[in-house]
Amino acid sequence: MKTEQSAAAIRAIVGGRVIDPASGHDGVADILIADGQVERIGRGIASGIPEEAVIHAEGMIVAPGFIDLHTHLREPGREDEETVETGSAAGVSGGFTTVCCMPNTEPAIADQETVRFVVDRAQSAAGKVHPIGSITRDRKGESLAEIADMVAAGAVAFSDDGAPVANAGLLRRAMEYAQMFDVTLVSHCETPDLSRDGVMHEGSVSTKLGLRGIPAISEEICVARDIALARMTGCRLHIAHLSTAGSVELVRAAKAIGVRVTAEVTPHHLMLTDDLVARDFDPLLKVNPPLRTKEDVAALRDGLLDGTIDCIATDHAPHAEQEKDGEFDLAPFGMIGLETALGVCQRALIENGLADWPFLIDCLTRRAARVFGLDAGRIEPGAPADIVCFDPKAQWEVTLASLKSKSKNSPYVGWTLTGVVRATIVDGQLVYRNLSNAEPAPATARARATTTKTAGSPARR
Numbered sequence: 298m299k300t301e302q303s304a305a306a307i308r309a310i311v312g313g314r315v316i317d318p319a320s321g322h323d324g325v326a327d328i329l330i331a332d333g334q335v336e337r338i339g340r341g342i343a344s345g346i347p348e349e350a351v352i353h354a355e356g357m358i359v360a361p362g363f364i365d366l367h368t369h370l371r372e373p374g375r376e377d378e379e380t381v382e383t384g385s386a387a388g389v390s391g392g393f394t395t396v397c398c399m400p401n402t403e404p405a406i407a408d409q410e411t412v413r414f415v416v417d418r419a420q421s422a423a424g425k426v427h428p429i430g431s432i433t434r435d436r437k438g439e440s441l442a443e444i445a446d447m448v449a450a451g452a453v454a455f456s457d458d459g460a461p462v463a464n465a466g467l468l469r470r471a472m473e474y475a476q477m478f479d480v481t482l483v484s485h486c487e488t489p490d491l492s493r494d495g496v497m498h499e500g501s502v503s504t505k506l507g508l509r510g511i512p513a514i515s516e517e518i519c520v521a522r523d524i525a526l527a528r529m530t531g532c533r534l535h536i537a538h539l540s541t542a543g544s545v546e547l548v549r550a551a552k553a554i555g556v557r558v559t560a561e562v563t564p565h566h567l568m569l570t571d572d573l574v575a576r577d578f579d580p581l582l583k584v585n586p587p588l589r590t591k592e593d594v595a596a597l598r599d600g601l602l603d604g605t606i607d608c609i610a611t612d613h614a615p616h617a618e619q620e621k622d623g624e625f626d627l628a629p630f631g632m633i634g635l636e637t638a639l640g641v642c643q644r645a646l647i648e649n650g651l652a653d654w655p656f657l658i659d660c661l662t663r664r665a666a667r668v669f670g671l672d673a674g675r676i677e678p679g680a681p682a683d684i685v686c687f688d689p690k691a692q693w694e695v696t697l698a699s700l701k702s703k704s705k706n707s708p709y710v711g712w713t714l715t716g717v718v719r720a721t722i723v724d725g726q727l728v729y730r731n732l733s734n735a736e737p738a739p740a741t742a743r744a745r746a747t748t749t750k751t752a753g754s755p756a757r758r
């Protein structure tokens with residue numbers, strides 16, 4: 298059970314290392330907040346503010362709240378697995394102040410009414426939640442959904458994620474249409490004829506285990522096709538969860554000739570490899586696209602570092618315990634990721650010296666916001682005060698009890714991760730706070746915004 302309490306208004310965050318990739322700021326500073334917006338950034342500017350409205354951030358990194366372009370919230374339809382409220386609560390505890398939720402719900406987010414339903418549910422969530430509408434009606438891949446109506450209702454992008462739009466002619470029409478509204482189409486790239494009923498990456502490990510494989514080329518053919526269509530139509534194309542070295546090459550080449558393509562990578566594809574499946578056939582490692590080889594992981598890291606891949610997105614995919622509990626073959630695809638993203642990315646990129654904090658924060662904030670054109674991801678006067686404060690050195694052990702998502706399907710349970718979120722602020726309201734030194738606060742200690750985020754907030758459209 299959780300406690301209901303109205304979140305406290307924060308007026309100053311003092312003494313932390315403020316890293317804002319959008320402005321290039323990186324140094325110890327105070328931030329003043331007024332009316333839900335950043336007012337000023339500077340040194341020694343926070344005198345005279347009542348103590349209860351101050352966050353002392355000495356030793357912490359203070360960054361724009363993270364933005365996830367790829368979250369599955371399961372509402373409507375599977376509220377037993379996740380809801381807008383519980384998913385957003387998991388998000389803010391992981392530092393995410395904005396999440397964009399995919400339309401593969403039941404029913405699908407495929408019309409104005411369902412977009413409105415999610416936007417409405419988001420009003421009482423701890424963080425900001427923006428729905429992504431489906432490209433095709435009911436995600437069936439047969440005819441176009443009402444894209445214009447959904448844009449008007451607040452959809453920030455369009456995707457049939459979970460499946461590709463297999464019909465290239467239909468995707469072409471969707472791109473021509475989307476371009477009129479300058480909205481982004483998000484492609485889940487997979488070629489059904491090649492993936493068929495595969496359950497893991499096709500390679501030496503799948504052969505050894507006798508499990509049906511999903512070849513890298515299943516993704517790459519679709520990436521190539523969708524890039525070609527984007528080049529022809531001029532549509533803004535975003536490729537979800539890039540997972541292979543070949544896909545990175547294709548996106549790199551497309552960007553070099555000016556195609557309007559962006560791409561994301563998940564924390565798990567930056568960290569985990571297919572050979573882990575051989576250890577214990579753990580269904581928690583079953584994701585789509587599948588975990589690939591260490592060469593793919595290296596290429597994805599390189600792609601992120603050189604800007605080929607624009608941002609990190611979690612593909613947070615909650616599943617009920619009984620569904621992930623059985624055989625590897627039969628389990629659904631997906632793992633949760635909002636709460637572990639910071640720690641897993643820290644390990645994949647910073648601990649090994651590949652990148653520094655400003656770079657990782659950029660991938661989780663400004664670079665993500667740019668893809669969908671969201672008014673978020675920066676700490677500047679006048680910007681929404683969506684801010685995360687985290688201790689970059691503190692560690693926590695991932696346990697079932699520490700996870701706030703309604704579903705617990707994380708392969709990281711038992712891992713010790715570095716980087717503990719101490720406070721998350723949305724529109725100037727403290728929506729999450731954790732002062733424990735050991736692990737994230739239990740769900741009962743979480744405060745939730747009840748009065749913030751009016752419909753007129755600039756992040757909503």
Ligand SMILES: [Zn+2]
Pocket residue numbers: 458459460485537538585586
């Ligand atoms: Zn997908």
